[in-house]
Amino acid sequence: MDWIAATGGRQETGHRVTFDTPDAPRLALDATVITPLAHLGALDVEGPDAETFLQGQTSAQVSLADGEFAPLTCFCTPKGRMLANAQLLRIAPAHYRLLMHASLVSSLSGHLKKFAPFYKVELRERNDLALLGLIGQEAPALAEVHFDALPSRPWHQAGNDEFQMLAHPGPRPRLLVCLPAERADDAWQWLKEHATPVDNAVWRLHDIQAGLAWLDADQQDTYLPQMLNWEALGGISFKKGCYTGQEVVARAHFRGQVKKRLMRGQLEGDKLPEPGSAVVDAEDKRLGEVINAELDAYDQVEILAVMSTKEPTEPLSLEGQHLKLLKLPYPIERVDPETMATTD
Missing domain, CATH: 3.30.1360.120 (Probable tRNA modification gtpase trme; domain 1)
Incomplete structure (x- = not known):
C-alpha cells in the first residue's frame, strides 16, 4: 500500500x-x-x-x-x-x-x-x-x-x-x-x-x-x-x-x-496474547478464547474474548497473566437497527 x-x-x-x-x-x-x-x-x-x-x-x-x-x-x-x-x-x-x-x-x-x-x-x-x-x-x-x-x-x-x-x-x-x-x-x-x-x-x-x-x-x-x-x-x-x-x-x-458471549477484560501484564489464546479458570478449565488484544495507556493489555456465560471459578488467567473482567459499554440486550436508524 x-x-x-x-x-x-x-x-x-x-x-x-x-x-x-x-x-x-x-x-x-x-x-x-x-x-x-x-x-x-x-x-x-x-x-x-x-x-x-x-x-x-x-x-x-x-x-x-x-x-x-x-x-x-x-x-x-x-x-x-x-x-x-x-x-x-x-x-x-x-x-x-x-x-x-x-x-x-x-x-x-x-x-x-x-x-x-x-x-x-x-x-x-x-x-x-x-x-x-x-x-x-x-x-x-x-x-x-x-x-x-x-x-x-x-x-x-x-x-x-x-x-x-x-x-x-x-x-x-x-x-x-x-x-x-x-x-x-x-x-x-x-x-x-x-x-x-x-x-x-x-x-x-x-x-x-x-x-x-x-x-x-x-x-x-x-x-x-x-x-x-x-x-x-x-x-x-x-x-x-x-x-x-x-x-x-x-x-x-x-x-x-447462546452459551458464549464477547467479554472485555484487562491483563495484569504487558504480554500481548495471540488471537485464539485460551482463557482459563482457577481449575485450568478453558472458558473461551481471545478475539483481539492491545496495550492500553497504562501498558496493560486489554482484550476481547468469547467466553462461557456461566459464572467462572476465579481467578481467571490468560497465558499466565491474571485476567480481570471489565464492564462492557453497552447492555447485552437486543437493539433493533430499525430503531437506530430513526432515533435522534
Whole structure:
C-alpha cells in the first residue's frame, strides 16, 4: 500500500502500521491523533439488483442503509456461523460498500460471487481506497473543516460518492474516513498538521474499549453473531425476511441458546496474547478464547474474548497473566437497527 508508506508509517505483519510516536495510547487520551486503518478493507456491491442481492445474504435490513445510517451487518453460513462482520454503507443508488477486516475481503467476495450470477450485480475488491482514522475531542472539528462533512452520530455516515466519513463509538470521538488512495496523501498532510500520527493499534484498542470485535480470516465460520454481541450492537435485524443462516440466528435469539458471549477484560501484564489464546479458570478449565488484544495507556493489555456465560471459578488467567473482567459499554440486550436508524 503506497499511500501508507507516504504517511511515514511502517507496514508490519498482521496488518499493523507503526510510527515512532511515543506513548501513543496515552496521547490519544488527551490529544487528537490520526492513523492509517490498514487492518480494514472494502468490498463494493454495485448494480440494479444490489439491494435485493444483499438482502438475501446479510443480517442487515439493507433498505436502512440510506446514505446516512450505515448499519453493522454480518454474513453467515447456513449453520449461522459468521463468515464476516462488516459495516454497510450506501455510496449511491444501486451502489453499496462493505467495510470489514482486510483479511476477509477476498474470501467474502468469493463466497458472494457464488450467488451473483443470478442477479445484475458486480462485486469489486477496493484496493484503490484509503481508510484513515481520527480520534480525539478535536476530530469532529478537523473533519468538518477539511472535508466539509460530519456524521450525526455513531454508525452514521456523511460525504458523497467519492469519499465517506463514518462515526464510530468509543471512549473518545472517532471518525473513519474512506477516500481514493490518490487523495490520501493530501488529506494526511493536512490532518497531521493538527493531529499526531499513531499506530493503528490505538484504533484497535478503542474498538476493544467499545466492545466491538472485527473477525479476521482465522476466526471465520466459528461464531454465531450473538457470540460477538452483534444483536446488542444493532447488527442483526430480526424484522427482515430470510437470509443465509437466518433461521439458526433467530432460533438462538428467541430460545436463548447462546452459551458464549464477547467479554472485555484487562491483563495484569504487558504480554500481548495471540488471537485464539485460551482463557482459563482457577481449575485450568478453558472458558473461551481471545478475539483481539492491545496495550492500553497504562501498558496493560486489554482484550476481547468469547467466553462461557456461566459464572467462572476465579481467578481467571490468560497465558499466565491474571485476567480481570471489565464492564462492557453497552447492555447485552437486543437493539433493533430499525430503531437506530430513526432515533435522534
